[in-house]
Amino acid sequence: MVRLVLMFAAIIIEYVYGFPLIPLSVKDGCALVSEEVNLNRMEGEAVILSFGAFESVLKAHNIASPTAKYLITKENGTEDAAYQGGGRVQQHNKQLWFLPAQAADSGEYICTYRNETYCVTGSIKLQVYESNSVDMQKLSHPATAIVGEYLRLSCPSLDDFNVTGRMIQWHKDSSLNVPQRGRAAPFSQERGRLIIPAVRRSHAGVYTCQVRVLINDKQYKVNRILMLTVEGLDPVTTTTTTTTTTTSVPGLSMTYNPGLISSRRYSTIHTPVIQPPVIVSPVNGAIFESVHGSGLDLSCTVLTECQMADSTVVTWLVNDQSVESSYLDGRAVQGGRRVTRVSEGCHIELRLVVIAMTEEDVETELKCVTENQGGRQEVVTQLHLEDSTFTWLVVAVVAVSCFLTVVSVFLYILLKPKRKNKMDYFLARQNSTF
CATH class of the missing domain: 2.60.40.10 (Immunoglobulins)
Structure with missing residues (x-):
């Protein structure tokens, strides 16, 4: 029954939003979410377990509810051993707090969501090391x-x-x-x-x-x-030492200053340092918003020395993957590299075009990365969906206004009173004489 409901939900969301959902395996009547990233922590510190992948699956399948009940237990534990109350280990909604953590807390923890219709479960492994044996x-x-x-x-x-x-x-x-x-x-x-x-x-x-x-x-x-x-290697500083000595010529009598008989000159040669490229825009932590189904045009601008422009690499990454290898492949295209000369050097501009935004793109991390022989820099941004309520409200108001205008004009023409026919008049020529 659970498998049938989840499959039906996936079909509906794929039909409405246009992208498929990964089917979940089922065990003991609960859909299984892939394991979270393992956590390694040291005892004596505050530790909070969060089930990020678990929440993402619930959100993607649209089965999360504000009134849902979440239960977190340790492996081989029972639901009666839930971490409630104000002890050292406490459950707060979908998180488990260790205040502080101990080595005995190491193990696998299960988070289960259950209501009248669904049952979904996810797990995370925690390893707490003792302070005297930590690697x-x-x-x-x-x-x-x-x-x-x-x-x-x-x-x-x-x-x-x-x-x-x-x-x-x-x-x-x-x-x-x-x-x-x-x-x-x-x-x-x-x-x-x-x-x-x-x-x-x-x-x-x-x-x-x-x-x-x-x-x-x-x-x-x-x-x-x-x-x-x-x-890479640090810029090299080379010191060259040149020694000048006097030469004795027979038959020539000269008086020498002892301090000038042997002189030593030092010169320092500095290898030119190539300046690393600098990302001018976007700024780190920027958020790009767009309404559902609409496109988004992003641009990354890099400042570098003009002689290094051709060898400077600029690229976009989606969740630390190339655009072609990410889930956005087919819905996002990067290209249109353009180099322009400015007073400080040269600007390299690379565009990233997202054809249509979906719910899947919420919290997606985009990185603009640039690199050349001088160094490397990256900027992290995120994608968000705009709240379309205000947009639809404006559209509705405009539509209603246009409709009322058309209706008013129609009613005015329809109910306009008709004028009576006027009598025909003509001017008779008047004679100025009798």
């Missing part, structure tokens, strides 16, 4: 940069916490327990991001972003580890 590699998030790149590092996986930029502190090559303050001093912070204006190979290493969050009027710590790898 930095398992906890780290990889990051890659190129020498010369203007780099902005964001503290990852903080979406579930109410965090502002002022709450984030960065440290380099520090341990998890005792961060070494001041090691990241050569760098700057901007709204919680670590800024490295020009990456060098010495910047490679382990970075820790430390956050203090307030939950239920109590402070908890949250740490995230980034492993930065730097590719």
